[in-house]
Ligand SMILES: NC(=O)c1ccc[n+]([C@@H]2O[C@H](COP(=O)([O-])OP(=O)(O)OC[C@H]3O[C@@H](n4cnc5c(N)ncnc54)[C@H](O)[C@@H]3O)[C@@H](O)[C@H]2O)c1
């Protein structure tokens with residue numbers, strides 16, 4: 001993200017205090033924090049006027065990385081590691097992204113799920129610097145002017161939350177800012193969107209979190225949430241303002257308690273998508289394509305029980321319906337292969353409460369007047385081939401339920417997808433132990449491998465981080481007018497396609513995170529092709545490229561931190577058309 005520069009005037013004329021002179025030089029308008037990189041060679045140090053301000057040794061990236069990893073290892077708790085990495089991102093952006101890209105598996109959990117959940121819970125207490133834009137209800141009517149305060153000229157992608165449902169942790173209000181910040185860090189690390197072209201936004205529309213409202217350090221407005229209608233009116237203003245300032249930017253909605261109305265309202269007007277409904281739908285569809293094959297059971301005989309019937313559950317279920325329909329099953333039959341359970345029990349037509357609109361499609365009418373209150377009752381009734389958890393209740397896939405799943409199936413599908421780890425419906429170790437290692441497994445948060453009988457089993461991570469970066473990148477590059485359902489479906493196919501033969505042989509559901517940039521290229525290409533098929537791409541030049549050439553094109557457009565600040569200039573910067581004077585604006 002762009003640096004927020006100190007406006008401290010330079011003290012260069014004064015020699016009274018060398019420390020303050022150096023401090024001022026470091027923070028003066030002449031430099032950005034990322035000028036102080038120990039890897040810069042003599043000529044770059046001279047060019048940037050940082051000779052003497054940096055320690056003399058010109059270091060390799062390997063040495064810089066070793067120091068960072070040592071410092072991270074020395075921190076005894078995860079929040080300190082998170083804070084260290086946030087500071088690194090803000091002071092040496094290129095080093096942060098090189099570290100992230102070279103250590104995806106180790107660093108992602110520290111800057112994203114699950115640690116970002118802990119950071120959001122403590123956000124107002126660990127806060128040190130602005131890292132995104134806060135749009136407050138108090139600023140309604142004036143949002144366009146507030147956008148002008150953002151220091152970057154061009155923005156490609158924004159991730160917007162209202163903090164009302166942060167992971168499975170509930171309404172955290174403006175403390176949810178960690179989510180857009182973390183998602184956009186992955187946009188850069190996984191898909192190469194330039195960090196200066198990303199914009200994290202958190203809306204302050206109030207909060208229902210009593211702890212926050214009582215906390216003197218809470219950084220948001222101390223008020224209850226505005227009404228649904230007021231919230232939509234605010235979103236309308238925001239969408240107009242964003243598109244006026246940065247026409248056609250991609251808007252990713254994230255972690256809204258009730259995201260359906262805004263998705264329906266804006267999907268055909270702006271370039272936007274909802275990550276929790278659509279990104280999650282795509283990533284789980286992709287894992288399911290592979291999981292369903294492993295069960296050996298034909299599509300038409302699958303029976304899927306969902307614990308949770310919220311935005312993510314309905315998004316996932318609808319995406320799998322689309323798979324079944326594309327494979328010849330009539331839609332009405334396909335939707336009847338799903339049983340959804342929410343806090344009131346199995347979702348049925350005659351349950352007695354007014355069902356929320358999004359649940360109606362999957363509501364059952366074949367329960368013969370009987371209501372099933374618990375997950376276990378539904379599992380006994382349905383004898384499912386797969387169990388999906390998106391209900392935010394940690395541990396709800398009990399030993400008894402998991403054992404039953406193993407008794408019904410040779411290879412039960414067990415997907416505890418709620419985040420963060422504490423909300424996961426079961427752990428990988430539990431799923432393996434109670435199914436005699438037969439589970440086909442993916443979870444939202446990362447879990448360690450399991451060793452059993454001399455075999456190492458690897459958990460899949462069914463997290464939308466595998467697709468949203470590629471969806472956004474593809475949309476930006478082909479300048480798609482909208483993000484359609486076909487583009488979302490294509491992203492799932494692009495992800496499923498990106499498994500290597502070796503990964504398939506090991507029955508992995510998802511490819512290794514170490515190859516995330518290759519995966520994002522595949523996802524982006526599929527998204528671009530789907531946009532072209534619907535004639536929504538404004539950048540028509542990509543239509544003439546073969547798939548191989550399109551992949552090359554996508555790669556050349558990706559921000560590569562290894563090229564930044566190189567004296568010869570960065571190919572990425574030139575192609576992107578970025579300001580070749582790095583960070584001059586800040
Ligand atoms: N793995 C991923 O990539 C991914 C993506 C999106 C969301 N998620 C996770 O999914 C979870 C749900 O997200 P959402 O957007 O659908 O939230 P939501 O608030 O829209 O839905 C939550 C659902 O859980 C149900 N629920 C709550 N308490 C319950 C109980 N005691 N018994 C049964 N059902 C209960 C609610 O009725 C609701 O249907 C969160 O933990 C989120 O982190 C994971």
Ligand SMILES: O=C(O)C[C@H](O)C(=O)O
Pocket residue numbers: 113166167168255275276418419444463464465
């Ligand atoms: O943020 C994540 O890790 C995935 C998902 O968007 C969620 O809301 O849980």
Ligand SMILES: [Mg+2]
Pocket residue numbers: 167254255275276
């Ligand atoms: Mg989310």
